[in-house]
Amino acid sequence: MAEDVVAGVIRQWEQVLPGLELAPIAVIGRLNRCFALLQQAADAPLRREGLTRPEFDILGALRRTDRELTPGRIARETFASGAAVTKRLRQLEGRGLLTRRLDERDRRVAHLSLTADGRTLLDRLLPEQLRYEAALLEGLGARSQAQLADGLGELLVLLEGRLGSLVD
Amino acid sequence: MAEDVVAGVIRQWEQVLPGLELAPIAVIGRLNRCFALLQQAADAPLRREGLTRPEFDILGALRRTDRELTPGRIARETFASGAAVTKRLRQLEGRGLLTRRLDERDRRVAHLSLTADGRTLLDRLLPEQLRYEAALLEGLGARSQAQLADGLGELLVLLEGRLGSLVD
DNA sequence: GCGCGGAATTTTACCAGCGAAGTGCATTCC
DNA sequence: GGAATGCACTTCGCTGGTAAAATTCCGCGC
Numbered sequence: 001m002a003e004d005v006v007a008g009v010i011r012q013w014e015q016v017l018p019g020l021e022l023a024p025i026a027v028i029g030r031l032n033r034c035f036a037l038l039q040q041a042a043d044a045p046l047r048r049e050g051l052t053r054p055e056f057d058i059l060g061a062l063r064r065t066d067r068e069l070t071p072g073r074i075a076r077e078t079f080a081s082g083a084a085v086t087k088r089l090r091q092l093e094g095r096g097l098l099t100r101r102l103d104e105r106d107r108r109v110a111h112l113s114l115t116a117d118g119r120t121l122l123d124r125l126l127p128e129q130l131r132y133e134a135a136l137l138e139g140l141g142a143r144s145q146a147q148l149a150d151g152l153g154e155l156l157v158l159l160e161g162r163l164g165s166l167v168d
Numbered sequence: 169m170a171e172d173v174v175a176g177v178i179r180q181w182e183q184v185l186p187g188l189e190l191a192p193i194a195v196i197g198r199l200n201r202c203f204a205l206l207q208q209a210a211d212a213p214l215r216r217e218g219l220t221r222p223e224f225d226i227l228g229a230l231r232r233t234d235r236e237l238t239p240g241r242i243a244r245e246t247f248a249s250g251a252a253v254t255k256r257l258r259q260l261e262g263r264g265l266l267t268r269r270l271d272e273r274d275r276r277v278a279h280l281s282l283t284a285d286g287r288t289l290l291d292r293l294l295p296e297q298l299r300y301e302a303a304l305l306e307g308l309g310a311r312s313q314a315q316l317a318d319g320l321g322e323l324l325v326l327l328e329g330r331l332g333s334l335v336d
Numbered sequence: 337g338c339g340c341g342g343a344a345t346t347t348t349a350c351c352a353g354c355g356a357a358g359t360g361c362a363t364t365c366c
Numbered sequence: 367g368g369a370a371t372g373c374a375c376t377t378c379g380c381t382g383g384t385a386a387a388a389t390t391c392c393g394c395g396c
Contacts, residue, residue: 002325002329003325004321004324004325004328005324005328006321006324007321009232012232012233013232016231016232016234017231017232017291017294020294020295020298021298021299021302022298023302023305023313023317024298024301024302024304024305025298025301026313026314026317026320026321027305027313027316027317027320028206028210028301028305030317030320030321030323030324031199031202031203031206031320032203032206032221033247033324034199034320034323034324034327035199035200035203036247037324037327037328038196038199038200038327041327041330042196052382053200054382063184063185064177064180064181064184064185065180066184070344070345071344071345071346072343072344072345079201079204079205080383081383081384081385082344082345082346083345083346083347083383083384083385083386084382084383084384085345086345086346086347087382087383088382105392106343106344106391106392107390107391107392108343108344108345108389108390108391108392109343109344109345109391110344110345123185126185126188127188130188130189130190130192130193131189133192133193133196134189134191134192136192136326136327136330137191137192137195137196137323137326139326139330140322140323140326144319144322145191145194145195146194147315147319148195148316148319148320148322148323149191149194149195149198151312151315151316151319152194152195152198152199152202152316153172153174153175153194153198154172154308154312154316155198155202155305155308155316156172156173156174156198156201156202156205157170157171157172158304158305158307158308159202159205159206159209159304160172160173160205161170161307162209162304162307220352222352222353238374238375239374239375239376240373240374240375248353249353249354249355250374250375250376251353251354251355251356251375251376251377251378252352252353252354253375254375254376254377255352255353255376273362274361274362274373274374275360275361275362276359276360276361276362276373276374276375277361277373277374277375278374278375
């Protein structure tokens with residue numbers, strides 16, 4: 001079995017500063033690297049359509065919840081800051097992928113929904129994107145994949161819970 | 169066992185667009201979220217010292233390889249673009265954490281190394297950072313943690329190999 | 337009803353990173 | 367030896383992100 005970069009890094013540390021508890025690197029370091037590589041690799045189909053991953057996430061959130069969402073809700077749904085969402089909405093609205101409807105009762109809030117174009121684009125792009133991602137993960141084998149998904153799920157629960165308590 | 173956000177997302181998709189192969193989301197979607205949360209949470213000790221994670225990585229690369237490195241080497245070692253490294257080096261050099269020595273044979277290249285200050289800072293910060301990360305992961309249990317590290321390692325090997333071939 | 341607290345969103349100012357172009361240098365090849 | 371090629375690094379212009387302030391508005395308490 002080939003060795004990944006991080007294993008080498010860990011060995012270096014052991015040699016230079018022995019006695020450290022390096023286990024976190026094995027998880028967090030690898031996670032960081034995987035993310036960096038995936039970001040480069042995994043969004044190719046999106047980029048062909050001129051979409052970034054966060055933009056795609058917004059379209060996806062609208063599609064899968066299957067109703068209008070407010071900017072604030074989208075921000076929470078996609079783990080993004082309000083300001084970032086504002087910019088992305090403007091961009092997507094400009095491309096005609098979604099529309100904005102003002103609330104009559106509370107005029108601070110807007111309700112966003114996919115246009116026909118936006119919906120068509122997403123419905124075409126999502127399966128393509130999923131196939132592409134599946135191809136990337138192919139070498140893993142179903143078993144490892146499920147195991148990895150489980151582990152990440154546990155971690156996610158943990159982090160979601162812990163955020164705010166340990167943050168300092 | 170509590171459920172993570174992504175499980176909910178997957179269920180939504182199943183309901184709205186049944187028949188899609190959603191397995192990749194279980195891995196890649198979770199990985200993305202974990203990364204986002206970790207980035208917020210895990211770098212608190214670094215930020216207290218006014219360091220970003222990529223800057224810390226540079227200091228770490230110099231410390232653990234235990235010799236001078238060129239900017240290019242650092243870029244490869246830390247998975248960053250050349251331009252990004254240039255900026256970070258300037259920053260770190262300005263703070264007196266590392267020094268630049270010009271090569272005499274080839275005056276294009278510089279050799280960077282930690283100053284005493286930089287080394288002291290890293291040697292103090294690294295254990296602190298590791299303890300902090302360990303605390304974040306604590307709830308996982310050693311078994312899950314090792315399993316997760318393994319899975320991520322496999323994935324990393326896969327991605328390292330595949331990059332360049334599938335990128336389009 | 338009127339003002340105040342606070343919420344939802346946008347705007348502003350700024351910073352980090354990227355790709356591409358630029359600079360300076362070594363080396364190769366005639 | 368001198369042009370040509372190509373490398374190591376930096377600079378430049380731009381895009382996209384954030385934090386904090388500004389804007390707009392609701393609804394409560396008096």
